[in-house]
Amino acid sequence: MQQQANAIVQTLKSKGLRVTPQRFAVYANLLSRTDHPTVDQILTELNKDFPVSSQATIYSSLQALREAGLVREVLLEEGVCRYDANVEPHHHFCCRQCGGIEDIGWDTFQYIQLKSLRPGLRGETYEVTVQGLCDRCDSETSEVKTQ
């Protein structure tokens, strides 16, 4: 706990960011979850017990963290901007039933050849988005079928 907090402080400082309670809370929250929350989800969770931050500050913290390369946006649904503290290259799985999102390891698809693009296009990075059913929604659907 304490160690992790220190690590976060060090990370922020190493990127030249001032360490404020709000910025710390936003980054720590993002690191602690894997569901790529929206701004409102972060706000709600941070202020659950007592007020920690305002909405505008979440936006500005996220912008600072994004510019520092500690956080990135994830765009999977229309009108919803999510945030992710995992900035390593990876893919995403998106459940079409519940809308849940899960990371897919980079190594899962290793046969993509950017060289096979049409001549002229210089591909540099790529990202795969898989749609389907997650564990829970898949079993629920099966149950309905069985009944």
Next chain:
Amino acid sequence: MQQQANAIVQTLKSKGLRVTPQRFAVYANLLSRTDHPTVDQILTELNKDFPVSSQATIYSSLQALREAGLVREVLLEEGVCRYDANVEPHHHFCCRQCGGIEDIGWDTFQYIQLKSLRPGLRGETYEVTVQGLCDRCDSETSEVKTQ
């Protein structure tokens, strides 16, 4: 020209959509371009010479076309919703310099194995987004380097 117009009318009718000048114009415009325009880009182009449609009608036309399965949304940048009359499965190339978008044929990446997802996830469809430099931006960058 005339043939194409008739084909569009037939397509709309076959989906149970009433054929109005506005709806026709929106769909014809989308079919004629490959750059996945935003609502404002469609509006601007349609009303270039004389007023054809209002913004609200573009939205409602797009919604009708989307529900009919003739058009789909493309989400690649934050805060920008683009539209695409190509509803066949395909991938996208996005130029990091100019923001231009181009389709990538479905066959380009044929080695993706949805079975390699972690057990429990039922992958159904996927889409690859490639980031890089398009022809023009690539050559411009090279010129700068050379100078």
Next chain:
DNA sequence: CTTTGTGCAAACGATTTGCAGGATG
């Protein structure tokens, strides 16, 4: 003639901005 679409303007929700006071390094 019934149903659906259009256009305007108002409403809406997410994000951004301006600014005064406060905290950080």
Next chain:
DNA sequence: CATCCTGCAAATCGTTTGCACAAAG
């Protein structure tokens, strides 16, 4: 103590909605 951050409220931008009139089938 200079700089940057926070929080509030107002502004902004894309999208949606309500409604009276018009067009499609």
